[in-house]
Amino acid sequence: xxxxxxxxxxxxIFSAAxxxxxxxxxxxxxxxxxAQIAKGLYFYxxxxxxxxxxxxxQPWFWWLSGNGWNGLLDYMVYTNDTTYQSDLLSALxxxxxxKYDFVPTAQFNWEAxxxxxxxxxxxxxxxxxxxxxxxxxxxxxxxxLNSWQAIGTNAFNLFVSRWNSDSFTCxxxxxxxxxxxxxxYTYKNSVTNGGFFQVAARLARYTGNQTFADWATKIxxxxxxxxxxxxxxxxYDGTGDDHNCTEINHDxxxxxxxxxxxGAANMYAATEGxxxxxxxxxxxxxxxxxxxxxxxxxxxxxxxxxxxKCEKSSSCTTDQTSFKSSLSRWMGKTTVLVxxxxxxxxxxxxxxxxGAAASCSGYENSTCGQKWTxxxxxxxxxxxxxxxxxxxxxSLLVKxxxxxxxxxxx
Ligand SMILES: *[C@@H]1O[C@H](CO)[C@@H](O)[C@H](O)[C@H]1NC(C)=O
Ligand SMILES: *[C@@H]1O[C@H](CO)[C@@H](O)[C@H](O)[C@H]1NC(C)=O
Ligand SMILES: *[C@@H]1O[C@H](CO)[C@@H](O)[C@H](O)[C@H]1NC(C)=O
Ligand SMILES: *[C@@H]1O[C@H](CO)[C@@H](O)[C@H](O)[C@H]1NC(C)=O
Numbered sequence: 007x008x009x010x011x012x013x014x015x016x017x018x019i020f021s022a023a024x025x026x027x028x029x030x031x032x033x034x035x036x037x038x039x040x041a042q043i044a045k046g047l048y049f050y051x052x053x054x055x056x057x058x059x060x061x062x063x064q065p066w067f068w069w070l071s072g073n074g075w076n077g078l079l080d081y082m083v084y085t086n087d088t089t090y091q092s093d094l095l096s097a098l099x100x101x102x103x104x105k106y107d108f109v110p111t112a113q114f115n116w117e118a119x120x121x122x123x124x125x126x127x128x129x130x131x132x133x134x135x136x137x138x139x140x141x142x143x144x145x146x147x148x149x150x151l152n153s154w155q156a157i158g159t160n161a162f163n164l165f166v167s168r169w170n171s172d173s174f175t176c177x178x179x180x181x182x183x184x185x186x187x188x189x190x191y192t193y194k195n196s197v198t199n200g201g202f203f204q205v206a207a208r209l210a211r212y213t214g215n216q217t218f219a220d221w222a223t224k225i226x227x228x229x230x231x232x233x234x235x236x237x238x239x240x241x242y243d244g245t246g247d248d249h250n251c252t253e254i255n256h257d258x259x260x261x262x263x264x265x266x267x268x269g270a271a272n273m274y275a276a277t278e279g280x281x282x283x284x285x286x287x288x289x290x291x292x293x294x295x296x297x298x299x300x301x302x303x304x305x306x307x308x309x310x311x312x313x314x315k316c317e318k319s320s321s322c323t324t325d326q327t328s329f330k331s332s333l334s335r336w337m338g339k340t341t342v343l344v345x346x347x348x349x350x351x352x353x354x355x356x357x358x359x360x361g362a363a364a365s366c367s368g369y370e371n372s373t374c375g376q377k378w379t380x381x382x383x384x385x386x387x388x389x390x391x392x393x394x395x396x397x398x399x400x401s402l403l404v405k406x407x408x409x410x411x412x413x414x415x416x
Contacts, residue, residue, distance in 0.1 A: 028363035030356045037085050039363055040400040044081050047392045058097020062389050068113050072125035077396050083135045084403040099140045106152045107160035118183045123201030129157040130208045134410045158209055165202045176251035178228045195244030196234050200265035207272035213413045239291035260300045261332035267292040268336035271343040293347045307379040309357035328390025331397040338401030355401050362395040
């Protein structure tokens with residue numbers, strides 16, 4: 007078809023001011039764009055920090071560093087570019103802690119359950135993709151105390167014990183904070199319970215061990231019973247012990263629904279028969295609600311992801327700018343696990359990745375912007391912004407990534 011010449015002219019004017027080149031159906035183009043954004047993200051890495059931290063404003067955002075490594079781990083798996091591998095392994099071994107569960111002594115005054123979960127996701131991803139291990143600490147049974155699976159299981163067991171000791175109120179639920187003197191000790195929220203749910207579900211799929219599946223089901227059922235997850239699959243921010251979990255904070259953030267979505271997708275993959283069908287309809291419901299809530303701030307940007315609570319008003323905080331990284335990552339991974347939602351998710355990721363790449367035109371060094379809907383850099387950049395752009399772009403590679411492993415008998 008011959009295009010009218012005015013359209014061609016408009017398109018070329020636009021590309022003169024454009025961000026990164028990205029052809030969403032061309033693997034080489036996606037890899038190249040992802041490599042460029044990963045480089046921009048790594049500019050935040052603090053090379054003098056043995057703890058593998060990324061530079062962020064104080065107070066310390068340890069969980070964000072854990073989240074950043076998740077992005078770079080997927081980047082390495084999806085592209086075979088091993089640039090960040092040895093730094094990643096040092097960061098994980100530095101932070102895994104004396105009991106191999108991501109409770110490092112150095113974070114004692116800061117760490118909450120959700121922070122821990124964000125580091126644990128690294129171990130689970132490494133387990134699922136057979137990523138090189140940490141230097142083995144031999145266990146009596148001939149395995150490694152710090153294998154990726156052992157780390158995931160240790161954290162799971164810790165979450166179980168904390169849930170059990172928290173069950174005097176609300177009939178269950180994991181608290182946001184696990185230290186009694188921490189601000190927010192009474193809050194039982196979605197990023198925490200969704201995180202525990204996701205950890206249990208991923209271990210269930212990988213190992214086939216019913217204990218994990220039972221816990222995932224129990225956490226889901228609790229989350230719906232108290233109303234953190236509604237009947238129409240909205241995921242609200244949290245509730246608390248103060249009123250026995252009868253009052254809900256109805257704020258909706260993209261990472262919360264993403265956290266539950268990926269857990270539900272793993273349960274679909276881990277189960278059979280009617281149970282599988284039930285999980286599939288939950289996945290479908292979560293995708294539908296994610297679409298109606300976090301995509302399409304305007305009719306001309308219908309399929310583009312945005313952080314609806316804060317993005318339009320440019321008031322997202324250091325944490326909040328990163329949330330789209332989680333929704334992007336876990337929507338992408340869900341396409342591999344649940345074929346029936348693959349096309350609808352991919353349509354959203356394509357449009358969003360195009361928008362993100364167009365925003366990567368900041369400061370003449372391809373710094374990415376926060377708003378993916380404007381077609382250009384919006385002047386807002388930070389670690390979470392750059393990570394979100396990386397995740398949405400590289401999620402287009404998930405279909406050609408290696409297959410997810412299941413546990414091999416020892
Ligand atoms: C890009 O330029 C900005 C402004 O000079 C600077 O703050 C930022 O660190 C640069 N980023 C990279 C990846 O070079
Ligand atoms: C990575 O390398 C392996 C083995 O060399 C190959 O089988 C695989 O297709 C490559 N993956 C990607 C995403 O390029
Ligand atoms: C708190 O709520 C749970 C259900 O979530 C209920 O079983 C329990 O009886 C309630 N406790 C009090 C003291 O109201
Ligand atoms: C399943 O996992 C639980 C929790 O880690 C463990 O206690 C149990 O021994 C496992 N069961 C089997 C059959 O491996």
